[in-house]
Amino acid sequence: MSDRNPYAYDSKIEGNIIFTQLDTAINWMRSNSLWPMPMGLACCAIELMAAGAARFDIARFGAEVMRFSPRQSDVMIVAGTVTYKMALAVKRIYEQMADPKWVIAMGACASSGGMYRSYAVLQGIDHLIPVDVYVSGCPPRPEALLDGLMRLQKKIMGEHSFLQQKKELLASL
Amino acid sequence: MKLADVAEAITSRLGGGVTGRAEFRGEMTLSLQPEALHQVCEFCRDELGFDLLLDISSIDHFEHEPRYEIVYELYSLTNGLHLRLKTAATEDHPEVRTVCDLWPTANWHEREAWDMMGLRFAGHPDLRRIIMWEGYPYHPLRKDFPLEGKFSDVPDVAFTEPAPLGGGPFVTAPVHGTTEVREPRARRAGDPSPDQAFIAES
Numbered sequence: 001m002s003d004r005n006p007y008a009y010d011s012k013i014e015g016n017i018i019f020t021q022l023d024t025a026i027n028w029m030r031s032n033s034l035w036p037m038p039m040g041l042a043c044c045a046i047e048l049m050a051a052g053a054a055r056f057d058i059a060r061f062g063a064e065v066m067r068f069s070p071r072q073s074d075v076m077i078v079a080g081t082v083t084y085k086m087a088l089a090v091k092r093i094y095e096q097m098a099d100p101k102w103v104i105a106m107g108a109c110a111s112s113g114g115m116y117r118s119y120a121v122l123q124g125i126d127h128l129i130p131v132d133v134y135v136s137g138c139p140p141r142p143e144a145l146l147d148g149l150m151r152l153q154k155k156i157m158g159e160h161s162f163l164q165q166k167k168e169l170l171a172s173l
Numbered sequence: 174m175k176l177a178d179v180a181e182a183i184t185s186r187l188g189g190g191v192t193g194r195a196e197f198r199g200e201m202t203l204s205l206q207p208e209a210l211h212q213v214c215e216f217c218r219d220e221l222g223f224d225l226l227l228d229i230s231s232i233d234h235f236e237h238e239p240r241y242e243i244v245y246e247l248y249s250l251t252n253g254l255h256l257r258l259k260t261a262a263t264e265d266h267p268e269v270r271t272v273c274d275l276w277p278t279a280n281w282h283e284r285e286a287w288d289m290m291g292l293r294f295a296g297h298p299d300l301r302r303i304i305m306w307e308g309y310p311y312h313p314l315r316k317d318f319p320l321e322g323k324f325s326d327v328p329d330v331a332f333t334e335p336a337p338l339g340g341g342p343f344v345t346a347p348v349h350g351t352t353e354v355r356e357p358r359a360r361r362a363g364d365p366s367p368d369q370a371f372i373a374e375s
Contacts, residue, residue, distance in 0.1 A: 084331045085306055117336045119313050119322025120305075 023162045030074070030100065031156040032062040034149070037073035037097065039090060042080025044107040044139040051142035061149050070096035075152065076129075077145070081109040082122045094129045100161070104148050105131045108138045174252050176201040179221055187213055193259075202257040210260045211270045214245065218275050223247040223256060226272070229282035231290045235316035240264040241292055245272070268293040289314040306331050 036058075038048055051058045058064050067073040070093045082090055094103065105125050108114030111134045113123035125131060132155060135148040180201055184191050190209020195202045205213055217223040227246035234240055239261035247256045262269055271294040272279045283294040284303040291312035294300060301307060308327035311318055319335070326332040 084333045085304075088329070088331055113336060117338050118320060119311075119318070119333060119336070121336065123334070123336050 023160055024157075026161050027157045027159055030161070031153040033065075034061075034063040034075045034102075034152070035065045035067050035073050036063050037070055037076040037093065038066050038068070039076050039078045039093065040080060041078070041082060041086060041090075042107075042109060044079035044110070047139045047142055048077060048079045048106065048145065051145045056142040056146065058146065058149070061146065061153065063149055070094070071098060073097050074100070075102040075104060075149075077104045077106050078110040078125045078131075079106040079139075081114065081116055082125050083120050084122055085120075087122045087125075087128055090125065091128045102132045102152055102156070103129055104133045104135060104145075104152060106135045106145055106148070107140050108136065111136070114138060174221075174254065176254055176256065179217075179254060179256060182221060183213060183216065187216060200255065200257060202259060205258055205260045207260050207262060207269050210245075210258070211272060211275075213258065214247075214272050214275050217247055217256065217258075222249045222251045223254070224250055226276035226278050226282070227255075229279060229286055231286045231292055231314075233290060233314065233316045238263060241267050241290065243269060243286065243292065262292060267291060268295055270295050271297040273297055288312070291315060309333075 038045065040048055050056055052064060052066060063075070070076075074097075076094055076097065078090065094101070103125070105111045109116060109121070110125050111131075113121050115138070117123075122128070133148045133152045135144050137144050140148075176196075176199075180194055180203060183203060184194070187209060190206045190213055191203055192206060193202075193204035195204075203213075225248040227248050228244075229246075230244045232242040232244065234242060241262040241264070243260050243262060245258040245260075247258065248254070249256075260269060267290075269292070271283060273283065273294075273296070280297070280299065281303060283292075283297055284299070284301060286292045287294065287297075287300055288302040288304050289312060302309065305313070306327060308330060310325055311323060313322070321335040321338050322333050324334060
């Protein structure tokens, strides 16, 4: 280590080289650049907007690039009441997202139907698509959504993305 | 022109179609024969200046005949008057004549009444569902339709399943009395209202 560059890991070879596993590197890149698909369906979407705005600043967690095209999104944030009329549209948009993809169910309605025990409301988006993180609240505060996002990042860091791909490849042969 | 004059004008011109007249807190309600509805509406629009149809709503008097009541809220922008017209439809033949030709706004209101309550409007140009999707087999605001809903499936459009009510439906208490009396607000249908309990205690 030299005085000029105290943070080099192995200054004998060269500065700025880090040894790591491929999985960890991929997960690190994925988890810190989550582009959300803002599936705003009710009042939770207002809190989602607040989380994206200056005061709470979702950009601190690398998720500020809200994409209104599912082709460009990584994580769908289902924010609000999913009616049966909307349910298949949500599923369709989820299916249009490219892998790898994740889902955050934001708030009581998206998680379980919430207070709408009614003929018109799907009782939780997990009836249709797999959910990674549930955020409680009605609506949750932006901090709660950010906490959910951080938990999702933690979850992604624990995934075996490369191994999984290899297994899927071998299974398909 | 006042509301009383309006009611007088209608009864003197088309009195045979008017079955009832009620006045409550300055609001005038006329009950009409279903056959006279369109004629009265046309008269109201053309000669009494009711140029705005505010709303069409419907009531389900389940287990009573005639089962359905349809309510038309008229407003006159020129005179500042609000008139309510009511008419009835039977369970076997829940149909009245459309008023789309008089007020175009009736189009969507009548579609909503068809969708939610299953009332038909003869002569409507486009009587499709407006809130639920085409193919949904029920009319959810009817009294004999359960709150939790029923199974249905229209492939590639939508499906429905009954919602878990967990012991409900819960009935909200009227907001009289202190918080102590009102809480808990979740009560089952058929429980004595907290007001009665409060009166019995005091």
